Amino acid sequence: xxxxEHVNVTVTDPLATAAWLGDVFGWRIRWQGDAMSGGxxxxxxxxxxxxxxYAPAKPTNAPQDSYSTRAGLNHVGVVVDDLTAVEAKVKxxxxxxHNHGDYEPGTRFYFDDQDGVEWEVISYA
Numbered sequence: 832x833x834x835x836e837h838v839n840v841t842v843t844d845p846l847a848t849a850a851w852l853g854d855v856f857g858w859r860i861r862w863q864g865d866a867m868s869g870g871x872x873x874x875x876x877x878x879x880x881x882x883x884x885y886a887p888a889k890p891t892n893a894p895q896d897s898y899s900t901r902a903g904l905n906h907v908g909v910v911v912d913d914l915t916a917v918e919a920k921v922k923x924x925x926x927x928x929h930n931h932g933d934y935e936p937g938t939r940f941y942f943d944d945q946d947g948v949e950w951e952v953i954s955y956a
Contacts, residue, residue: 837874837881838907841891842946845873845884852882855920856909882907894947906941906949914938914954
């Protein structure tokens with residue numbers, strides 16, 4: 832058996848991203864602190880898995896189209912119990928859900944955050 836423990840994503844402000852992830856998904860900051868090259872990292876999630884949010888000391892370039900960039904992060908998928916409730920939270924956080932789908936094995940929608948990271952929200956209920 833294998834379980835994905837975390838994914839590490841570069842963002843402009845780890846604590847701001849951690850705040851909306853907490854509001855939308857009910858996650859918490861598990862750890863935060865100094866990171867490589869003078870950057871800062873926050874680990875946000877639950878007891879079993881998390882998203883590592885890294886910001887380098889120097890500002891990053893504008894995001895590129897991940898689907899045409901080798902090793903690009905295309906999206907992060909998060910399973911939730913109540914898709915409608917989470918979509919309302921996504922909207923309240925200022926993001927715009929798009930690409931709604933209802934196909935096996937569940938229903939889903941996507942949204943892009945302030946850093947251009949695409950999130951897929953899925954429900955198997």
